[in-house]
Amino acid sequence: MNQIIQELTRVNGQASQILAITDRGLCYGDGLFETIKVCSNKPLLWDAHFSRLELGCKRLGIPFGGLKDRFDADLKALLPLNSHDTAVLKLTVTRGSGPRGYFPSKALRPTTISSLTAATDFSRKAAEGVILRWCDTPLSINPLLAGIKHLNRLEQVLARGEWENTDIAEGLMRDPDGCLIEGTMSNLFWCSAGVLYTPDIDRCGVAGVMRATLLALALKHQIPVVVGRFMPDVLNEADEVFICNSLIDIWPVIRLDGLTWEIGPVTGQLQTLLKEENSV
Amino acid sequence: MNQIIQELTRVNGQASQILAITDRGLCYGDGLFETIKVCSNKPLLWDAHFSRLELGCKRLGIPFGGLKDRFDADLKALLPLNSHDTAVLKLTVTRGSGPRGYFPSKALRPTTISSLTAATDFSRKAAEGVILRWCDTPLSINPLLAGIKHLNRLEQVLARGEWENTDIAEGLMRDPDGCLIEGTMSNLFWCSAGVLYTPDIDRCGVAGVMRATLLALALKHQIPVVVGRFMPDVLNEADEVFICNSLIDIWPVIRLDGLTWEIGPVTGQLQTLLKEENSV
Numbered sequence: 001m002n003q004i005i006q007e008l009t010r011v012n013g014q015a016s017q018i019l020a021i022t023d024r025g026l027c028y029g030d031g032l033f034e035t036i037k038v039c040s041n042k043p044l045l046w047d048a049h050f051s052r053l054e055l056g057c058k059r060l061g062i063p064f065g066g067l068k069d070r071f072d073a074d075l076k077a078l079l080p081l082n083s084h085d086t087a088v089l090k091l092t093v094t095r096g097s098g099p100r101g102y103f104p105s106k107a108l109r110p111t112t113i114s115s116l117t118a119a120t121d122f123s124r125k126a127a128e129g130v131i132l133r134w135c136d137t138p139l140s141i142n143p144l145l146a147g148i149k150h151l152n153r154l155e156q157v158l159a160r161g162e163w164e165n166t167d168i169a170e171g172l173m174r175d176p177d178g179c180l181i182e183g184t185m186s187n188l189f190w191c192s193a194g195v196l197y198t199p200d201i202d203r204c205g206v207a208g209v210m211r212a213t214l215l216a217l218a219l220k221h222q223i224p225v226v227v228g229r230f231m232p233d234v235l236n237e238a239d240e241v242f243i244c245n246s247l248i249d250i251w252p253v254i255r256l257d258g259l260t261w262e263i264g265p266v267t268g269q270l271q272t273l274l275k276e277e278n279s280v
Numbered sequence: 281m282n283q284i285i286q287e288l289t290r291v292n293g294q295a296s297q298i299l300a301i302t303d304r305g306l307c308y309g310d311g312l313f314e315t316i317k318v319c320s321n322k323p324l325l326w327d328a329h330f331s332r333l334e335l336g337c338k339r340l341g342i343p344f345g346g347l348k349d350r351f352d353a354d355l356k357a358l359l360p361l362n363s364h365d366t367a368v369l370k371l372t373v374t375r376g377s378g379p380r381g382y383f384p385s386k387a388l389r390p391t392t393i394s395s396l397t398a399a400t401d402f403s404r405k406a407a408e409g410v411i412l413r414w415c416d417t418p419l420s421i422n423p424l425l426a427g428i429k430h431l432n433r434l435e436q437v438l439a440r441g442e443w444e445n446t447d448i449a450e451g452l453m454r455d456p457d458g459c460l461i462e463g464t465m466s467n468l469f470w471c472s473a474g475v476l477y478t479p480d481i482d483r484c485g486v487a488g489v490m491r492a493t494l495l496a497l498a499l500k501h502q503i504p505v506v507v508g509r510f511m512p513d514v515l516n517e518a519d520e521v522f523i524c525n526s527l528i529d530i531w532p533v534i535r536l537d538g539l540t541w542e543i544g545p546v547t548g549q550l551q552t553l554l555k556e557e558n559s560v
Contacts, residue, residue, distance in 0.1 A: 009301060018298040019306060021289060021393050026299060026372075028433035029309030035380070060434070061441055090380065092306075095437075100315070100370065100397065102433065102440035102464055113301050117380065140420035141456060144438060152432035153308035153382065154340070157375075158424060160382035161341055176421060184382055 008081050009115040010074045023111055025094030028102065029151035031111070032056040034209075037119065037247050038087040041079050044278055045246060048209045053093065056148035062095050062110055074114035086119040088247060094151070122248050126271065129254035129263050130169035132183070132243070134232075135159035139173045139181050139204040147207035160184045169251065170243055172232075175204050180230045186245045187211035190238035191266045195224045197234070210244040217273045223266060240264030249274055288361050289395040290354045303391055305374030308382065309431035311391070312336040314489075317399065317527050318367040321359050324558055325526060328489045333373065336428035342375050342390055354394035366399040368527060374431070402528050406551065409534035409543050410449035412463070412523070414512075415439040419453045419461050419484040427487035440464045449531065450523055452512075455484050460510045466525045467491035470518035471546045475504045477514070490524040497553045503546060520544030529554055 009017050024030035034049040043049075050068060057064040071091055078089070096108035137159035145152065159173050170183040180199050182188050187208040189198045196218050201207050218225050235241060241253035241261050250271050252263040289297050304310035314329045323329075330348060337344040351371055358369075376388035417439035425432065439453050450463040460479050462468050467488040469478045476498050481487050498505050515521060521533035521541050530551050532543040 011301060017301055019301050019303075021291060021297055021299050021372075021395065023299075023306070024437075026303070026306045026374075027313070027431070028437050029431055030434060030437050033307075060438070088380070092301075094306075100368070102436045104437050104441040115301065137424060138422060140422040140425075142418060142420040142435065144417060145420075145434060150434055151307070151309055152434045154310060154425060154430055154432045155422065156382045157304075157308050157310050157384050158340070161384040 008078050009113070010077060011113050012111060013070055013073060015077075019111065019113070020097045022097045022099075023094055024096060024098055024108070025092065025111060025151055027100075029153070030060070030104070031062070031092060031094030031151045032060065032149055033090060033092040033151060034149060035247060036089040036091065038079075038082070038089050038116070039278065040085060041082060043075065043089055045209050045213060048212060049091075049246070052149060052207065052209060053091070056150060057093065059144065059148050060095070060150065061104055061106075062093060063106070067093060067110060067112060070112045071114060074112070078114060078116045082116055084118070086121075088117050088119050090115045090117070092151075119247070122251070125169060125251050126249060129252035129261075130243070131167055132253050132256040133163060133168050133171050134257065135162050135171035135173050135184065137162065137173065138176045141175055141203045143203055146204050147201050149206055156184045172256070174232065178231060180232050180234070181205040182208075183243050186243035186248065186251070189214065189242050189244065190235060191240040191264060192234075192238050194266070195226055196266060197226050197228070197230065200227050200229055208245055210246045210249065213277070214244060214250070214270055214274070217270060217277065221269070221273060223269070235259060240267045242267045242270075288358050289393070290357060291393050292391060293350055293353060295357075299391065299393070300377045302377045302379075303374055304376060304378055304388070305372065305391060305431055307380075309433070310340070310384070311342070311372060311374030311431045312340065312429055313370060313372040313431060314429060315527055316369040316371065318359075318362070318369050318396070319558065320365060321362060323355065323369055325489050325493060328492060329371075329526070332429060332487065332489060333371070336430060337373065339424065339428050340375070340430065341384055341386075342373060343386070347373060347390060347392060350392045351394060354392070358394060358396045362396055364398070366401075368397050368399050370395045370397070372431075399527070402531070405449060405531050406529060409532035410523070411447055412533050412536040413443060413448050413451050414537065415442050415451035415453050415464065417442065417453065418456045421455055421483045423483055426484050427481055429486055436464045452536070454512065458511060460512050460514065461485040462488075463523050466523035466528065466531075469494065469522050469524065470515060471520040471544060472514075472518050474546070475506055476546060477506050477508070477510065480507050480509055488525055490526045490529065493557070494524060494530070494550055494554070497550060497557065501549070501553060503549070515539060520547045522547045522550075
């Protein structure tokens with residue numbers, strides 16, 4: 001079911017849909033965001049999302065103190081207005097509004113934005129699998145920005161702009177050395193001979209909260225895991241492939257250019273384990 | 281003289297200082313900007329700034345049609361309100377406001393933002409020279425984003441955050457291979473044995489409008505120019521060093537870590553040629 005929720009948004013703790021044009025989030029992409037699935041009015045993986053947000057703030061030198069309280073208060077204000085089963089909570093932090101110039105003054109007060117919007121129902125894609133393609137747009141390497149979910153997302157925008165065919169659910173991106181990294185909005189996993197693989201995101205890419213959740217689940221359930229640097233041809237030997245993020249959970253991949261896969265047992269097992277985890 | 285101008289801003293052709301939080305400029309840094317010096321109510325290097333903006337729009341797939349007219353109209357509205365000699369006109373274009381997700385829909389209407397603010401007087405730095413330092417933050421390599429002045433500026437923000445000492449006017453940035461590229465907010469030139477050098481910005485960095493202006497002036501006045509890939513140690517042999525951008529014009533560099541320079545004849549000649557050019 002596709003749900004329509006009137007958009008509920010708060011800026012700096014007040015009901016609002018607008019921002020100063022001097023905000024550094026707009027001027028320089030100087031901030032971070034999280035998109036969190038809300039089921040039965042419970043934000044899923046809340047602590048993991050906040051840990052990543054805190055790491056991002058540390059990396060960018062944005063004061064994190066007080067931010068959690070501000071978002072907690074937003075959540076308290078927004079959730080009672082949400083009468084639907086599944087929604088998407090997007091949290092954004094910027095360094096704040098300031099004068100022109102790159103200097104990240106410590107005197108600035110961070111801007112917080114929370115919005116609760118309708119969730120799309122992805123159950124069919126999760127059950128039937130999706131088709132992927134390759135993107136030409138590379139992910140550039142910068143360890144300072146790797147892993148965190150910052151607002152500099154032009155590479156993802158350009159990559160996602162490479163196709164309009166709605167049959168294709170996601171595009172895979174590589175670094176300038178040709179190494180496999182992730183999808184435009186998802187992390188990538190594959191399985192070969194019972195071992196689960198996913199690319200390292202220490203040089204570029206986003207350290208997805210769902211990726212971390214699945215890695216932890218796999219380890220807990222004795223599925224061997226290898227995280228490393230891989231070239232795209234490893235997928236030729238893969239028995240199963242899937243992508244994941246906090247909103248889509250797990251989408252089995254059934255086709256990528258000339259390669260095809262069945263939805264495999266490890267993918268199915270992780271989907272089941274994740275459902276159990278979320279229902280706790 | 282430091283001038284104070286009340287900030288004059290327009291968003292989508294109307295007097296405004298606010299923007300929708302769903303604007304992709306904020307969400308993904310999905311847009312471009314130009315900062316233009318306005319002297320005696322004349323925007324300097326207007327055509328060159330617009331050419332770069334147009335190139336940026338093409339690169340990002342943002343429709344450029346109509347944007348020049350919209351900014352022309354903003355300018356007509358703002359300039360009569362400006363009674364000061366020197367001001368800074370900042371123009372921003374984003375892909376517009378849209379739903380969540382990276383897909384750059386062609387249906388979106390670009391957002392335009394124009395603001396006219398006080399210009400800082402840099403004549404002392406131009407006359408006496410400035411002190412530079414090295415930044416550790418690298419500029420990552422992505423030819424798709426190189427040259428254009430997009431809104432993904434976290435690398436510049438992090439680099440500029442490396443120092444607070446106000447005696448240091450600018451920091452120099454290198455690419456991941458260690459090649460010399462530019463300052464956080466300026467392009468770099470140096471002179472050795474009468475030849476003018478500046479780094480190529482085909483893999484990363486901003487193709488500054490002032491950089492292009494100075495390259496053209498040098499060629500016109502028979503100053504030999506070499507644009508290429510250089511390691512930082514080339515500065516050990518430099519006779520003169522300077523940085524430039526559209527707002528600061530030319531700042532001679534007198535010190536960088538252990539290296540010191542006098543303000544040299546080529547720097548002085550280019551400062552004079554630029555003044556003549558601007559007064560036409």
